[in-house]
Amino acid sequence: MGLNANDISESMYDIAEPRASAMIESLRAFGYNVQTAIADLIDNSISAGARNVWLSFCWDGANSYISIRDDGHGMTEAQLISAMRLGSQSPLEEREADDLGRFGLGLKTASFSQCRRLTVASRSENYAVAIRRWDLDYVNQVDEWRLLRLPAEGSIQKLNDLETMPCGTIVLWECLDRIVGEVKTNDQKAQDDFLETVEIIENHLAMVFHRFLEKRDRLKLWINQHSVKPWNPFLPDAQATQILPLEPLTFNGETVRVQPYVLPHHSKIDLDTYNNAAGLNGWNAQQGFYVYRNERLLVAGDWLSLGGYRKDEHCKLARIQVDLPNSMDSDWNIDIKKSRARPPASLKEALKRIARLTRHRATDIYRHRGKIIVLKNAEKYVFPWDKKLRRGKVFYAVNQEHPLVQEVLNLPNTCQPVIRALLRLLEETVPVQQIWIDNSTEPEKQPQPFDGTSSEQVLEVMVEIYRALRKSGMTQEQARSRILTMEPFQHFETLAKTLSDQLILGNLA
Template sequence: MTSYEVVEPRAESLVESLRAFGYATETAVADLVDNSITAKATTVDVRLRWAGNESWIAIVDDGLGMDGGRLREAMRPGTTSPLTPRNASDLGRFGLGLKTASFSQCRRLVVMSATATSSLVARTWDLDHVIRVGGWQLLTTLMSEDRAMWDELHGDQPGTVVLWRQLDRLVVSPDPQNEQAETHFYTIADRVARHLGMIFHRYVTGPGKITIRVNGRNIAPWDPFLESHETTQVVTDESLPYRGELISVKSFVLPHVSRLTSEEHTAAGGRRGWASQQGFYVYRNRRLIVSGSWLGLGFRREELTSLARIRLDLPSHMDSDWQIDVRKSVARAPGALVPELRRIAEVVRLRSENVYRHRGKVLQRASQGDVVQAWLQVVRGTKIAYQVNRQHPLVAALLTAAGGGEVEAMVRLLEETVPVPLIILNHADGPGRQAAPFEETAPDTVRSVLTDVVRAMSRAGTSGKEIVGRLLTMEPFSDFPDLVREVCTRELGQEMA
């Protein structure tokens, strides 16, 4: 017979350790929204109310709700083993999320729930009480202010309210009149809304969609793949066999910045920016787990691969294989899948590089003439440099009229002082901040420059038809086709006719 001792963890010590799982407020809220979705909610309302020390956060849903027995089990730390088979639509795993996510943000967790056949039940974890008594005493008495909160937020319909009180890690001042503290609190609300829009974007769009609101406003879904954009490329779409099942993998190359409006570019960059958002997006039952990572496959984040994004869909029972953590924020690819995932990553990274190089090449795409760009990329030994294209109509006309001399010297000075390091630095800090050619420029200014180009090309003996053809393929005038035709008709009307 094996001898043993029962060594129970000290509640007053463990409860504080459970607060240190590393949740941000937005990831903690997302964990609770998982529970609402698993409970078949069609509407999830996240409320954040500032009131100094009395501030609170509530997650309200119209799901199936719980009776007293189920609520007691839901409040038990580690209620379900991660090895226990789960329903295919279950977004939980460890049976810890409700508790650890809530404890990370508050010292008093109240859960109130009702089903279609049972009346309101409530349970409360008060961490100060647990520490005071030195035991896992789950409170069953519903305080009057919490009951009033149920009536305000939910009413008598089936569903659940998870209420966080005593937000010791979020409230920076006990004074409800402290405007700076209030602003900080509602900044967190904005962060929560953006995060939920990313994590649950596939739940709030399409057939069977649900409604998720933060402080009364529907969250805006964030599609990391820009699937609706006409220039987004689907590179691969396949299913990888693993342990008798198929894992869906679909890879995309997003549009180059020149194909996006500034608003589209900023939105698609996500909360971390384009360079950090590249890589794999791992979903578990359509819920985003990892948002932009090369999963330790040996690839680096690079500017040229920032357009590469790969969607990977996992069933819930593969959590262990992918080493998904308690916070549902980390995943690691099983060794058996690494070669195939590397193959897909290499293909989509190469395509992203090709898009960048194609858009960045100067005078290397087909056109109806030799003049397309104002700048040329040249190689000097092992170095890359940039030169003004002296065959450009305006540049050539200016140099001819001036006979070289000071104008040539000025052009050479510009070439030797292109602020490449500064351009690279600014692009890394904010890729969407660089102005596109003639962006926010008055049409009359563009028209004036275009008129000078047309006249210079005409003086050089280029026919009207050829001028139109070249301008329609010459950046930046290729973005102004109507203006090109207007100016050419005015300047070269008889010749074009």
């Protein structure tokens, strides 16, 4: 139904090409930051079959530069010219299944977002090194997209490494006005900021490309000579990580794989592992879906506006891996920066259900410290505290059914008023707010029950419960196993097994 180009004669149109000088600033404003921009270049390297990508960050004040070199298949001169063109390939064209590119813009927009001079040198096997350069100041002056054939003065040695490689590509960013600006080389503060930026980039890449970095011989990333270690959001190797069932969802004849994880309660892993697993933005921010396209991470922890779910403290252990093929880009609304994805309407219900389930499971782990007690019979697990509702509000009451509390409440009548007054006062003043704040700001500082307490002291408490249970008519064996279903004595199995009438008598003696 569209126009037929043959029906339109020259008198019927004007050419209205975008003005180069006016386009520059909008092309620079795609919303990349330095780490997402560099990740986009590494996508290109991976698509070009690179096994190694070397990043160099060189500090030299206003002359600082960044280079990204890969050992991929490289480009011939003609391919390089086409690659440097804005919109080198239409997003509507079908891509190789393992291609990480999309809009034919990344190389240019990602680079322009950070620097004013982009030089690319590339070498395809059996070809000479080809070089092209975009210099935004020059484009601005001449108001034409003139792609320069020579590197800037003094840049050539930064591209030298390619000479010794059979094939590969170097992307060189100079005039880093967005990262460094007009500063002197001896500006210590600016240099520190630059180094900090390098660290941010490293952490980001460790996350975005972790699945590539984890596989042997798949991809190595080097930053100023040291290799980047992968950061896996799911702690799959930690024993206490719960891996829920994988759910394959079908969409337009293709499969989206959804793999929910519930990470371990902090008491189940060591402090370093716990702190490291928090990730770039901390535990709370890193919960939710992790959307991967061809194993490259696009979205790192987001509930994707499903079901009105928010990032709640008690759900922070929930992380769900979602794997998309690159043929679903437009259905998932993948943006140019590859940092956004929105599920298609027909998958929302299923994803919401999985989110609900995982959040639920994560909340259990968060609240009960991940204890999974296998009860042999229908006996209830006994906590000293009860959560109750009073006029629609939550409050915490001492569990009056607890054997030890029962024992106290069975003391002679004369003692009752003071005991009841004490219990009531404690219940009314549970420092919920303070506990919540402490636990969420420094969870690792919240001890386990009887943490660092001697066995004797734990036993003192156990003995009183044992005594109460025996009094209520239980056998020695029953009393011992009952204690093991009481918070927190399930963690003191060996100690509980030493309980006996004999021991109590010994204690009394």
